[in-house]
Amino acid sequence: MIKEDRKKQDLFWYVLVAILILIPFIPRVAANSFTQHVFILILLYASMSQAWNIIGGYCGQVSFGHSVFFGIGAYGAGMAIVKYGIVPWPGIVIGSLIATVVAVAISYPCFKLKGHYFAIATFAIVEIFNRLFMVWYWLNGALGLDYPMLKVGWKNFVWYKTKIPYYYGALILFVIIFGIVRFIERNRFGYYLKAVREDQETAEAVGINSAFIKLAAMALSAFLASFCGAFFVQYNFRVEPPMVMSLHVSMLFVLVTILGGVGTFFGPLLGAMILIPLQEYTRVYWGGLGSGVDLILFGFLIILIMVRQPKGIMGLINEFQNYRNRKRRRIISTEAEIN
Amino acid sequence: MFFQIAIDGLLTGMVYALVASGLSLIWGVMDVLNFAHGEFLMLGMYVSYWLGFLMNLDPLISWIASGVFCFLLGVLTYKLIIQHTLSGPSLSALLATFGLSMMLKNIALNRFSPNFRILTGTLLDGKRIFLGNIVLPLPQLITSIFALVVVFIIYYIIKRTRLGWAIQATAMDKSAAELMGINTEKIFLLVFGLGGLCVGIAGGLLPSYLAVHPEVGGLFSLIAFVCVAMGGFGSIPGALLAALLIGLVEALSGFYIAPVFKYVAVFGLYLLIVMVRPKGLFGW
Amino acid sequence: MKYGCFVILLFQIIKSCINIFFSLKELFYLSYLILPISTVTILNYYLISANFKLKTEGGVRKYYKSFYLSLENILIFLRRKTEVNFCKKISVIVLTVLLAVTVASGAAFAQEKVIKIGTLFPLTGSVALAGTRCKAAVEAAVEVINNAHPEIQVPLAGQEGILDGYKIVLVHADHQGKADIAKAEAERLFNQEKVYSIIGCYNSACTAPASLVAEREGKIFMCGCSSSAALTERGLEYFFRMAPTDQTESLEFCEVMEWMNEAKGANVQTIGIIYENTEFGKHAADEGKAAAAAAGFEVVADVPFSPGATNMNSEVQTLKAKNPDVVFGACLGGDYTLWVRTMKQMDWLPKMCLNYCTGYQDPVITQQLGDDANYFMGGTGYAPEFAELMPAVAAVEKIYEDMVDVPFDSDSIQEAVAVLILAQAIEKAGTLDYDAVRDTLYANEWDSPLSMGGKVAFVPGGQNSKAMSMITQLQGGEYKRVYPVDLATDEVVFPMIPWNER
Amino acid sequence: MSEPLLKIDNINCAYDDIPVIFGVSFEVKAKELVAIVGANGAGKSTIMKTIAGLLHPIEGVIRFKGEDISRLRANQILRKGISYVPEGRRLFAKLTVAENLELGAYIEHDRNEIEKRKKEVLNLFPILEERRRQIAETLSGGEQQMLAIARGMMSDPELLMLDELSLGLMPSLVESVMETIVRIKERGTTILLVEQKVQESLEIADRGYVIQTGKIVQAGSSRELLNSDEVKKAYLGL
């Protein structure tokens, strides 16, 4: 039965990717750059949250520090283009490697901490990095790095008039990250992550090197996160610490995942599908009025969803499945009684 | 100079302590990170400001009103939001309070406009005490004394009264506490209210020297988080000590290293401390 | 019947999915969309007593009205019993999803002769105050252009609209002080709302990516008061900025110091700079340092601080310890008052204090700080006390004051200038063609009674070469002009009067 | 025959929609010691939790002294005079012994009454008297169990429900715990006991119920049960 379920879920995943590839061909979307923008953000935040999900969801280490890795990736691309005037790719690679090293270096001591202590420690790390980057002269400090006008194309990964290539770029990112997580989830590493999340002592007792598993998860997560950061800066032509490396940015990744369902494969996607359009469209409709009506609404809707569905969207779906199963089970139990 | 700076730091630390002790209480008992804590502070400050502005009440009196207001706000928050999220994973309460903080911040923006406001001509306005070389600004001094008293009262309630034991019991084992006849719902409600009360009192006193605007709570709540974690969750004396330490480090590093690094030093201090004591200064 | 509600919702989902791709508008009128909105609205209205209520803008009122009308529908929806809890839950999710997927339709305007102009300001977030004022300034200017105001001595005020009856319609957007949002909103304004041009963005950090969007679209971006000098050094063709830059102001500050040394024997040598550690503050400080170095002054204290500070003790202590003669300040809003008050507590003042266009020139600062605000100086592009220099402003200011209850400050007035100049250029070019309007903008020197000096002209890159500001000093709660000498009304008070002698 | 103290009528219970208890009815008379025995996962603790108000039955009625208590919350039920000593002790680990006892009498507000009860209870458990100031988690397993019972006694209940007292205790301690239960019963408190140690618990009980997969399969006096073949085979391993 499990195998059947797995196949069904995978089928769903393939269909989803196929649909996403086709989306820009829908005339309505193709004509509307804002809709494209929303789709790009959905894919980007879904990928980013999935990267967070590896460590925060599957491994259970709630980190508010992922904007640091996001930011380092962004700065990698930004520095390559603005300071060195070359294509962003070497910067992205170097950035992601640095992000991985930084992730391992800061989380090695932090993993001694448990629960909220770890969360607050990552808070502190974001704030420290934010403030350091704000005054780091080499990185232009608070001034940020502004992209000059570049030649359009995949070489620079920059487009000005169209967003379709960005969409496919985000889609590639999405497929890669979700694919990696799918692969992990099905294999030994994924199960080990879950074991560490549920109970570290037990994990150690059955021969899992929990410290290594956590570090590996963090490194992978940071590595993937930095790619998302690089994409983000390529998309926005500007990088500055508050934009990529603040608590607010970190919170968004966490929020998306919680909303969708922590530690589930489709959770980040569902969360991004709800939260990002919510954020963008409330702003579009009511942002112009000023006086924060859009953010009041945004906050209110977040509260509403959480109060009604504390377990996230995946919780709702599980509930629905249980509801169906229960019916089935009820039939089984009555049969048993007759026998 | 050193003493002047140290004293400034300690005075700031007291205010942090007051804000943090409320948070610590909520966190310790319910395991809920209240992201809207800074916004409670902001609303408390507005209450005090408006009372001062419209009715000429001095912050020295209107802290009562803002305390009560934030108490009710806390109670309402629990009733309408937190209560429902407790059935989910602990992160969902965090998400809900994040939404709440966004909402409160922007309601304030909407209603009161983004203007920054400060009370002038209050009793303590600009008054200072000179101790030799050292200047003690009276508003800060009074606020710190208040902070100490309130923190002490809360600590006394928790440690020495039956109600306090009931709160501790609820924190340790909710269903066992219920079996003792403790109405844990009421305790939660009360704890959230008390958390609001602490921060409301702080908010009531602050407008005498700090400008009120919708964004004022942000940094305060961040520092309060660090205070609570540094002191050890649920430990009021821990939060007090941590807050004083943070105030001191903030002031000294701001002066002797560079002002821009003062929060780097504060957060670095936190990391350093939890590396040595993974459960905070007074953690279990 | 149990699933009735569910089925209906399902139907609505399908319907809305179709709607997304085909016809979008009626989605917006789906009654239950209003549920969360009206809840917030009601909450909003009753939460805090109307005493504190500021003047609500007309637009918001209109929205409120439509919400109440649909209230009845919502009640009917709410009364429908959902027997399965699950259905209730899903309905909430569906509500939010529907809200989320509703695609912007853009208000259609019945008038044909309309020029849409987008405004892009930080209406929320930490600099919301300035953003709100800038937005109101733009609205005031548009009011002047659209309707006949013969009493106002401003170009285009006498006639209705431009280009024989074209009216300007504003589309407002909020970038929350974040660069990525500014870029996204600029794109939306151009592509979705089809605005002709954008006025914005206050924060230089947001102006940079947003103006790039305009440049690529080949559309005009008018910038009022973003002060980063780098903006006009990028060689953009469709970018115009009205206000003087930090660079201009820094040079002016040094000029004042030199003048003081010569004329008054002030003997100021050392400079301390205190600034918020953001794009704006950092930029101002960099320019200040460069100008000071060029003029031969020594910068002894360089004090950045985190905006939204809880206290500024160590910042002021650092200044006090270094004891510079002059302090350059770049602190916004609440930070400015905190800074002044902390200086008072620490019982320290420099001999002279010069501020960039910041908290210093906020019209309410004297209310907030009382006497403590006095004797500070700063660059000012406009203050109500300049009435005799700029007689035409008062009438426009009245319209503006009706909206935000304060007079113009030197930032917001530049945004009004931006709209007026753009409208004048369109009028003069006689066409809406972007290149023609751009060329016209470059080719002429514009009359601008709202600018100090009364003229606006652009140099390549888009900087207004006629932009100027004056050095003022707050004395007795009023901005007194003290420099340049030929326009000065009052003597500068030097050094600043110590706290205990006030 | 008078009304039984506790009467449970055909209750069904479920954890998160998974049914656990199917139509269980039984009763406890005043001053009786009743044992409920059964295998692991049979639903014994669920019944206890339901009576104590931590869970609510889906169907059925629980009557205490003739009053329906099936919808009350745990703290209200305690006020009616039912005290539940939960499985796994559930002490307040960071509080002292005295504070734990104090909390046991939380519903009582009269200071003298509390002191009186404390004295009584400490008489019953002299070992706790020595350790009044000690933090609960530093007590040994047996002492903790004593404290848990003592805490349950502090509210002066008419009905004391004890759940899995012997779990994880060494044999000699099991013995002394059982003796304590007998002593409490002699004071006049009605006791409802849930145990895995079938032999030991039935030896001290007046009556017993055997529960299997959520249903009562056998009832009777403890002697009858001890001698019944089914019980012997299923639970005593004989």
Add this chain to the structure above:
Amino acid sequence: MLEVCEVSKKFGSLVANNKISFNVEEGSIVGLIGPNGAGKTTLFNCITGMYRPTSGRVSFQGIDITNLPPYKVARLGAVRTFQIVHSLKEMSVFDNVLIGAYLREKNTEKARELTEQCIEICYLKKLRDNRAGDLAIGLQKRLELARALATNPKLLMLDECMAGLTSTEVNESVNLIKSLRDKGITFLIVEHIMEAVMPIADKVVVLNGGVKIAEDSPEAVVQDNRVIEAYLGQKYGKKCQLNSKERGK
């Protein structure tokens, strides 16, 4: 197979284990008994590497494991269960066991097969898709056993895995342990239930107050006065003696 040599563990001033030494021979079942707080669990933690002993040495199959972290000990083949159940609550029974199986089988399909076997051995087949946290405590203990088995251990250390079982269930478990022993797994068992330990143990080690007070065959241990006084109690001691005599006959 397992040599515990003069192991001491101190927590501050509290001495939890004081110079305890004993050996576990390959293929035997060793019972470890003693009053609550005698230091049995602490000793377990020292052996498996959860704690680092203050002094002394532990070796397993000739390898010094005193300072190895727990996961390395487990990889060597010495696997434990916990007194307080540590099941992975949010995961299904199957996944719980699968985690153990992955230790020896990197290949997912093979690991799944191994898991199925272990589940069947421990009578958990019916519950394989249930959430582990939903199971009753006794079943969770059995689940822990299954998970430990799936790691294909050489030495299995069970910490009170039969607490809360009725006598009949205890008998079942005892039979299970016996059959596993016959397959070549060595056992070290902490247990309060004498019915479980006495019939199967080849050797019983008795701890009291952190000190080893007896190490002998079960029959001999129940005769020991010190053991009766410290642990079994008079009544129970007699019963055990009777039981063992019966068995002797």
